[in-house]
Amino acid sequence: SKGVAFGADSGTVALALATGEASMPIPQSVKVTFKGSMPDYMDFRDVVHATQAQMLHQFGGENVFQGRIIEVHIGTLTADQAFTFTDWTAEMKAKASICISEDETLIESLEIAKGRIQIMIDKGMDNKNHVLQGLIDKANKRIAEIRSGEKPALRPDANAKYYAEVVVDLDQIAEPMIADPDVNNKDVSKRYTHDTIRPLSFYGGDKKVDLGFIGSCMVHKGDMKILAQMLKNIEKQQGKVEFKAPLVVAPPTYNIVDELKAEGDWEVLQKYSGFEFDDNAPKAVARTEYENMLYLERPGCNLCMGNQEKASKGDTVMATSTRLFQGRVVEDSAEKKGESLLSSTPVVVLSTILGRTPSIEEYKQAVEGINLTKFAPSHKLLVG
Numbered sequence: 001s002k003g004v005a006f007g008a009d010s011g012t013v014a015l016a017l018a019t020g021e022a023s024m025p026i027p028q029s030v031k032v033t034f035k036g037s038m039p040d041y042m043d044f045r046d047v048v049h050a051t052q053a054q055m056l057h058q059f060g061g062e063n064v065f066q067g068r069i070i071e072v073h074i075g076t077l078t079a080d081q082a083f084t085f086t087d088w089t090a091e092m093k094a095k096a097s098i099c100i101s102e103d104e105t106l107i108e109s110l111e112i113a114k115g116r117i118q119i120m121i122d123k124g125m126d127n128k129n130h131v132l133q134g135l136i137d138k139a140n141k142r143i144a145e146i147r148s149g150e151k152p153a154l155r156p157d158a159n160a161k162y163y164a165e166v167v168v169d170l171d172q173i174a175e176p177m178i179a180d181p182d183v184n185n186k187d188v189s190k191r192y193t194h195d196t197i198r199p200l201s202f203y204g205g206d207k208k209v210d211l212g213f214i215g216s217c218m219v220h221k222g223d224m225k226i227l228a229q230m231l232k233n234i235e236k237q238q239g240k241v242e243f244k245a246p247l248v249v250a251p252p253t254y255n256i257v258d259e260l261k262a263e264g265d266w267e268v269l270q271k272y273s274g275f276e277f278d279d280n281a282p283k284a285v286a287r288t289e290y291e292n293m294l295y296l297e298r299p300g301c302n303l304c305m306g307n308q309e310k311a312s313k314g315d316t317v318m319a320t321s322t323r324l325f326q327g328r329v330v331e332d333s334a335e336k337k338g339e340s341l342l343s344s345t346p347v348v349v350l351s352t353i354l355g356r357t358p359s360i361e362e363y364k365q366a367v368e369g370i371n372l373t374k375f376a377p378s379h380k381l382l383v384g
Contacts, residue, residue: 027095028163030064031156032072034377036171041364043226044081044373045218045320045344047170048088049177053197055166063093063195064164070097071156075378077101079109080220084373087217091179091194091322098154100382103146106153110139116255155384170377175360176200179342181324192325200347205359209318211290211311212352213329214345215250215297216304216321222373223320223345224251224260228268229370230349237365241272244355246290247348248309250302257299269296288312292355303329314338318351346372 016022089097126132145151182196260266274293304321314333317340330338350358
């Protein structure tokens with residue numbers, strides 16, 4: 001037999017050690033669907049944050065996601081883009097989430113995965129058991145099953161019962177949405193909750209930003225391409241790219257760095273950067289002080305991990321990551337609480353160029369003509 005590992009709280013672990021058994025109650029599900037359309041200047045990350053905000057509004061402040069499974073009918077987004085939603089699951093306080101996809105979208109996701117695995121094989125990374133080739137074989141089998149109709153993409157039963165159903169109205173998302181730790185809320189229980197979602201205009205275009213971070217599991221290859229496109233846009237509009245706050249960039253994987261190099265985007269990032277990682281000469285210590293420039297760090301968690309790089313104490317950080325807990329990305333100073341505001345890649349980029357939160361007009365100008373991560377609801381009935 002094969003072992004199975006799963007996460008559990010300390011009480012469950014203690015009970016299992018004492019009795020040799022552990023209970024696994026099956027959580028109820030919450031269905032999430034979408035209607036309307038996204039404006040061209042919005043990014044899917046804003047939809048993720050708006051989902052949380054609209055859910056809380058629809059249910060009078062009750063977080064119906066808490067302790068449950070989110071069944072998100074995302075339909076048209078490929079897996080690496082859909083991760084932006086599923087990786088926010090813990091921040092929504094859910095147990096887990098699952099994306100319900102259209103057949104063709106799932107096939108596209110599998111083809112992307114096959115391509116990346118093949119690159120690893122071409123680099124000689126497979127072993128004598130050909131595990132990587134086995135993954136490609138399984139993907140081909142799954143694609144054949146979907147196309148033949150033998151086993152379509154996973155879908156809920158037509159008569160499935162849910163604890164609650166949330167409908168996200170994309171027409172209501174008119175500006176970027178930011179998750180704010182609300183560090184100065186008089187009600188201490190309301191701080192660092194991930195439940196305070198604010199529109200960009202809340203900050204009036206004048207909240208100082210000390211450091212920007214693009215990285216973590218919340219970003220994908222498309223975010224790196226958006227960054228490159230934005231820097232070219234800003235240079236065209238302003239005549240130069242000048243950072244008024246440091247911008248730390250950690251690509252998701254080495255394979256994606258290779259893809260960006262092949263497609264010309266990494267060269268663009270190199271042009272504007274003041275530091276580029278070199279695995280042949282790695283840093284001896286984690287960086288905690290930064291200059292106002294672009295840092296191309298090695299792929300990985302970086303600032304989001306909390307035990308690697310750190311922002312200066314008391315900084316206001318604008319980041320694409322998931323963690324805004326006290327001390328995780330930035331610690332408090334004697335004079336000021338550190339805060340990590342979470343937003344989309346375009347907002348992070350522009351905040352470091354300006355050294356402050358942008359106005360909605362500045363934001364729209366900076367992303368003009370850029371292919372952001374778009375999302376359109378499926379028009380198919382995604383049930384079995």
